[in-house]
Amino acid sequence: MADAKDEVLRRVLQMKIRALGDPAQVLMLMRSSAPFYSMLGGTKVRFLQNVDDPAQFVIEIEYEANAAMEMNRQKVSSDPMIRTFLTGWRAMLAGAADIDVYQDVTG
Secondary structure, X not given: OOOHHHOXXXXXXXXXXXXXXXXXXXXXXXXXXXXXXXXXXEXXXXXXXXXXXXXEEEEEEEEEEEHHHHXXXXXXXXXXXXXXXXXXXXXXXXXXXXXXXXXXXXX
């Protein structure tokens, strides 16, 4: 029997952001970041733009992670590569990004 910490968990990360400046430029940058998300285990990435407020975006990343990594997200978020990536994003955001992680319970 496989160890519980080796179990693969499927998650959906949802990040809601408000862009500074031209939304079209922010969207180009978001699209160019898709390979980065894939490198981190993302299996599907979607960028949603609010029709009534073009500066507002939702980024959805479906990913798989082993249970041990999922239980220690704080350690992952302190990784230097992740921190550098997030620092660049913060420069383009108006305020903080709202980030939530979900599990699909559709069935």
